[in-house]
Amino acid sequence: MTVAAAKDRSQDRQKEMIARHFSRLARSEETGEKNVYTFVPGNLTELLLAFDLLPVLPEINALQAGMRKISGDQVTKAEKLGHSEDVCAYVKASIGALHSGNLGPTGERLPKPDLLLLSYTGCFTFLKWFELYREETGAPVTMLHVPYQADGCYTKEMVQYVVKQLKEVVIPDLERVSGRKYDEDKLREHLKLSAAAEDDLVRVLESAKHRPSPIDGYFGAVYYVGPIFSSFRGTSDAVLYYRELWEEVRERMARGEGPMTPDGPMGPERFRLVVEGPPNWTHFREFWRMFHSEGAVVVASTYSKVGGTYDFGFRHDPDRPLESLAEYCLGCYTNLDLPSRVKMLSGYVRDYGADGFLINSIKSCDSFSAGQLVIMRAVEKETGVPGGFFESDLVDPRYFSAANIKNRIESYLQMLDQRRSGAGRREGALS
Amino acid sequence: MKCWIGIDLGSTTTKSVILDESGRAVGRGITNSRSNYETACNVARIEALADARLGLCAAALPPSTADGALVGDVRAAFLADLQREFRLAWHLARLRGLWAHIERETPAVEKYFSGVRLGGVLAALYQALVAEAPSLFAPGAAKRSDFFRDTATSRYHALATGRAKAAGVPFEALMAAFDKAIIKAENEESDFGIETGASEAAQRALAKAPLSAAARGTVLSAMRRALGEPFEVVASVGTGYGRATLPFPKEQIRSEILCHGLGAHAMFPRTRTVLDIGGQDTKAIQVDEQGLVTGFQMNDRCAAGCGRYLGYIADEMNLGLHELGPLAQQSTRPVKINSTCTVFAGAEIRDRLTLGQRREDILAGLHRAVILRAMSLLARSGGIKDEFTFTGGVAKNVTAVQVLEKLVRENYGERRMNVSADSIYTGALGAALFAQRPSLASQKQELVA
Amino acid sequence: MEAPLTSAPSSPRGKIVAQAEELYRDLSFGAVRRWKAAEPGRKALGYLPVYAPLELIRAAGMLPVGIVGGGDMEVVRGDACYQSYICRIPRSTIELGLNGALDCLDGMLFPSTCDVIRNLSGMWRMMFEGRYVRYLDLPQNFDPAVGGVFFAHELRALAKDLESLGGRPVTDAALREAIAVYNENRAAIRELYDVRAREPWRVPASELYLVMRAGNVLPAEEHTELVRAYLAAARAEDRRLQDTARVVIRGCFCEQPPVDLLRTLERSGCSVVDDDWLLALRWFDADVPTEGDPLDQLVRAFLSRSPACPSLYLRQGKKGDALLERVRETAAEGVVFAAPSFCDPALLEQPMLLNAVKAQKVPCTAFQFAENTGQFQVIREQAGAFADSIRLA
Incomplete structure (x- = not known):
């Protein structure tokens, strides 16, 4: 990911990792390396690495296109091809990208998919997305159905179902594409590295419980989760990255510093917030500025859990390789039922000492958005903290109304301020 | 006297409210929000100061005069005359300002219309506008817009139509000169002196009053005292959709949510839920017993169902905004409208009219659709608690109020619903109350004559 | 050209249609209430589109x-969500x-249709505490040993769950x-669709x-009777062949089109010969065997x-194969x-x-609708032009 903020070592490392990965992808047709396209929630990176396959994540490429302000044209292109204005802009941006040379975030060309690993976790749109990709590219699909945690937990039958699919469908397909045999010991090695990186990631995310928070758990966290949510989970690169990141965060914490922002170090911490929902990517910095310029830091977010809810204890387990992959998939945030999401958000508000919580309702994403208004009222009831609500989109720039969102955020923060100062300040104002 | 000013810069109108030391609203002013927000803000403030000044005059009048005449109808007539004379003088001053611009624009317009001479007809037009002005402010004159721009436009248009024909000059040329001038005129500050204007108005009003010379003397000296007391603006706070553009430092800006909550509380202290339907957005606000906002929701990205929607409908039906509500009252069989999407509103209405549906029935359906959206927003914000206060431009619409009352009863049971004639000033009132908060009192004091 | 689209109310067919329309318009589910009242202790279970193990x-x-929304009913609190x-x-x-219409149901079943219906299951649980709610995951793996085991x-x-809710065991015999x-019901429905496709x-x-x-x-047997009675009446009536365009309609497998939209289509010269409405009632295109483990x-x-x-x-074949076969x-x-507007599965599928x-x-x-669409002018013109282009081709 490209981040412009203060240049920490970890950032340089992440940048270098990404550049290396995409140039490897760009050269893969010459080198003969095979790739697998897949999604962030429920990604099986360790398994792909065990077959020396290169992961490609169209979601990440779409959000990068949003940050680089080229997603608008891609979306329009897809709409011209017959895609509805009503549907997910990630899908449209990625279809538009396929029709514009299929360039990755570094500007290098992405290889054609050798396999589409449809890990269908927490989002029905994924299903359609890869059916569309199959039509567009002719690449085969391997389907992994991850059942929904409708009752707030997963059962052993669900785990068995996923494991069985891994054994009977996914692994044979990966063997076919890679030309290699499944090597469980190799998988275990990667899983061990995953767990190590996951420990440090959780330390980083939970550092936001400290006052002032040394990190922003939403805008900042999208950079932090980048490697582990995409192609690097299970690599020693990721282990080094998270170790370094945690050290930096720990130092900031020790110095009593707040988060770094693209506009420099944040001023005094005035508001601690929890945010539900993905960010907008097309106006990411402008969006973040609306918060940090008011002294608002996000201490916890659900979006930083879409690629795994590690802060609730899950770790990839080399001793139960396929089971732990299945449990990982089942536990991703968007695969949780609404009561669980309410519990998680309410817990964040309490555990991170938040003054308020905001919902960024994303037009593209029904999985996140359908029901958020009911979630909001439930969290309000649970915590006694009023919620704020605003709307935007992932990568469709037409759905970001800066004035509108700024107005709501300002109103919300002023309300929190008023709540905090309480009645005392109004003495004498009215009689 | 010490005063505190609140300004609400809305998408359609800009409002201002002035508070005295006791927190009482002593002046209100409103103007159309124009391209220049700073001017709109100043105009609204000057309007409010003028209103406050006339209020001071009224308050300064002795309970009675030596001849015992300044009571009852005489007193009321004097105060009404004072208002009218003052408004008339201000109107004439603005007309003068406008005319200076018209004269400046004339040569260019004449050149554009191939050398037509406008001087004579314009001079006659001006005289006619000045001559008819008193009738616009006469007792019993039909109520017109509060805004100079609206009055001037409609009167100029009316008088120019006949005169253009008689003088053989193109009507478009006369309008071209006007259109250019009005924009400039309304974006510059008037040189009208409120105190001088009020003093002259008092003298003219007094001339009409059946009072003894001694009594007139008493009144005049009371007026002089009231006019001589300076307004000392302690603090100002701005709010509204355009608040970010107000020439105020950040700490003097409050969100319209907080201001509407506090303003509604000030008007109706038992308010717990506020609905504001404005031009650009709809807000549902919950407040506590002190007027502090405990939660709020605003309409989502889609502006369907806001005041602006009714504006589109009015345009589509060729009606004035104020005519919609009364017309909808005549409906006997309201039509079911399923979408309040502004994009499709025009087509849908044309369609329905083609199908033979009556305008009043369509309007009744549209009002219901608008209020249904507001009901959803209220539910989203936590429902309607007792008491419930309805504010904003749409609160002036009789049908909207009626439909809302009915739906509130059906969905929440009995709730006291407050609608104030001054509800358009709710945000400005809240802003003024914020200005009065102790944290702002230490601000640099500014003196306004 | 106006085709006779409604049967005379007094004709046998007209009476059946009127009865069906009354059930359709009854948003308080009177039929369900009557069925339950007929015998104490009866229970009813609501299910959303697209599939339920009836x-x-x-x-x-x-x-x-079957719960398929409220048509053009006025919605206030639902919009708040x-x-x-x-x-x-x-x-x-x-x-x-919220308005009590579904109080006659003893539980609700939410099949895995899309993210919106999926999340609705959780909302239901939060909004209607104490009622039975179940999300039914449908397998996306069609191997009996994998997806089959999971689905079983x-x-x-x-x-x-139903045993404890209904207080009686689900036996193999039952x-x-x-x-x-x-099977009977689906056979009657197949016949209805066949007749409609031919004539x-x-x-x-x-x-x-x-x-x-x-x-x-x-109840299924009553519905079977209704379908058969309608078919008999339709066959008995002499109706003229119309010069219309024969069309297949797709996209309405969840949110349902207003009946007036269907009338608009036909008045515009389109005869619908196949559709994807109310799929749960005709999910299987052949009898489910009654022998073996049911x-x-x-x-x-x-x-x-x-x-x-x-x-x-x-999983196999190409998108559109099944449609082209129909x-x-x-x-x-x-x-x-x-x-339907904002229907992700339908709209994402549509380009393929x-x-x-x-x-x-x-x-x-192609056009979009909502269950409460009230204006059909645009659709009428579009469908009319479409039918003309086919008839004149």
Whole structure:
């Protein structure tokens, strides 16, 4: 990911990792390396690495296109091809990208998919997305159905179902594409590295419980989760990255510093917030500025859990390789039922000492958005903290109304301020 | 006297409210929000100061005069005359300002219309506008817009139509000169002196009053005292959709949510839920017993169902905004409208009219659709608690109020619903109350004559 | 050209349609209430689109009740739960729940249709505490040893819930009986669809829809009778062949089109010869075997006989194959894509179907609707132009 903020070592490392990965992808047709396209929630990176396959994540490429302000044209292109204005802009941006040379975030060309690993976790749109990709590219699909945690937990039958699919469908397909045999010991090695990186990631995310928070758990966290949510989970690169990141965060914490922002170090911490929902990517910095310029830091977010809810204890387990992959998939945030999401958000508000919580309702994403208004009222009831609500989109720039969102955020923060100062300040104002 | 000013810069109108030391609203002013927000803000403030000044005059009048005449109808007539004379003088001053611009624009317009001479007809037009002005402010004159721009436009248009024909000059040329001038005129500050204007108005009003010379003397000296007391603006706070553009430092800006909550509380202290339907957005606000906002929701990205929607409908039906509500009252069989999407509103209405549906029935359906959206927003914000206060431009619409009352009863049971004639000033009132908060009192004091 | 789209109210057919329309308009589910009142202790279970194991519900002694939104009912509190970019069906469904219309149901089943219906299951749990709510995951792996085992477990868990809810065991015998009753029902429905495909002028779309829709609230055998009675009446009446365009309609597998939209289509010269409405009532295109383990048979039927529905993963063949096959079978001349606004599965699927249909040079047209669409002017013009282009070709 490209981040412009203060240049920490970890950032340089992440940048270098990404550049290396995409140039490897760009050269893969010459080198003969095979790739697998897949999604962030429920990604099986360790398994792909065990077959020396290169992961490609169209979601990440779409959000990068949003940050680089080229997603608008891609979306329009897809709409011209017959895609509805009503549907997910990630899908449209990625279809538009396929029709514009299929360039990755570094500007290098992405290889054609050798396999589409449809890990269908927490989002029905994924299903359609890869059916569309199959039509567009002719690449085969391997389907992994991850059942929904409708009752707030997963059962052993669900785990068995996923494991069985891994054994009977996914692994044979990966063997076919890679030309290699499944090597469980190799998988275990990667899983061990995953767990190590996951420990440090959780330390980083939970550092936001400290006052002032040394990190922003939403805008900042999208950079932090980048490697582990995409192609690097299970690599020693990721282990080094998270170790370094945690050290930096720990130092900031020790110095009593707040988060770094693209506009420099944040001023005094005035508001601690929890945010539900993905960010907008097309106006990411402008969006973040609306918060940090008011002294608002996000201490916890659900979006930083879409690629795994590690802060609730899950770790990839080399001793139960396929089971732990299945449990990982089942536990991703968007695969949780609404009561669980309410519990998680309410817990964040309490555990991170938040003054308020905001919902960024994303037009593209029904999985996140359908029901958020009911979630909001439930969290309000649970915590006694009023919620704020605003709307935007992932990568469709037409759905970001800066004035509108700024107005709501300002109103919300002023309300929190008023709540905090309480009645005392109004003495004498009215009689 | 010490005063505190609140300004609400809305998408359609800009409002201002002035508070005295006791927190009482002593002046209100409103103007159309124009391209220049700073001017709109100043105009609204000057309007409010003028209103406050006339209020001071009224308050300064002795309970009675030596001849015992300044009571009852005489007193009321004097105060009404004072208002009218003052408004008339201000109107004439603005007309003068406008005319200076018209004269400046004339040569260019004449050149554009191939050398037509406008001087004579314009001079006659001006005289006619000045001559008819008193009738616009006469007792019993039909109520017109509060805004100079609206009055001037409609009167100029009316008088120019006949005169253009008689003088053989193109009507478009006369309008071209006007259109250019009005924009400039309304974006510059008037040189009208409120105190001088009020003093002259008092003298003219007094001339009409059946009072003894001694009594007139008493009144005049009371007026002089009231006019001589300076307004000392302690603090100002701005709010509204355009608040970010107000020439105020950040700490003097409050969100319209907080201001509407506090303003509604000030008007109706038992308010717990506020609905504001404005031009650009709809807000549902919950407040506590002190007027502090405990939660709020605003309409989502889609502006369907806001005041602006009714504006589109009015345009589509060729009606004035104020005519919609009364017309909808005549409906006997309201039509079911399923979408309040502004994009499709025009087509849908044309369609329905083609199908033979009556305008009043369509309007009744549209009002219901608008209020249904507001009901959803209220539910989203936590429902309607007792008491419930309805504010904003749409609160002036009789049908909207009626439909809302009915739906509130059906969905929440009995709730006291407050609608104030001054509800358009709710945000400005809240802003003024914020200005009065102790944290702002230490601000640099500014003196306004 | 005006086709006679409504039967004379006094004719036998007219009476059946009127009865079906009354059931359709009754948003308080009077039929369900009457069924429950007829015998103390009866229970009913609501289910949302697209698929529900009706046989299993019946075998538990319950009445399966299809819930497909509230049509053009006024929605206030349901709207409070959703942003403007979410489709309409969950809003009106919540409104029905909040206004007490669904009090006659002893539970609700939410199948895995899309993210919106999925999340509605959790909302229901939070908004209607104490009521039975179940999300039914449908397998996207169609191997009996993998997806089949999982689905069998899902169904057994549901059966267990229904046993405790209904207070009686779901026996194999009861399940077999239920399968047989639904086989009968589906056979009658197949016949209705066959007659309509051959002679669409005999079975107007709006009438077929209303007769089908009665199946959402009637016990299966009563619905079978209704379908058969309608067919008999339709055959007996002499209706003239119309010069219309024969079209297949797709996209309405969840949120339902207003009946007036169907009438508009036909008045514009389109005869509907196939559709994807109310799929749960005709999920299987052949009888489910009644021998062997009945639950297993349901699972196998689901794995091998499910229709091409956008909420199911297409594991083999190409998108559009099934649609083109129906176009051939019904001798359709065109395809109308009618998707509900903001329906992700329908709208994401549509470009693939469009490509497939266009590649075979089958004429097609597309528009969007909502269950409460009240104005059909644009659709009338579009459908009229489409029908003309086919007839004049």
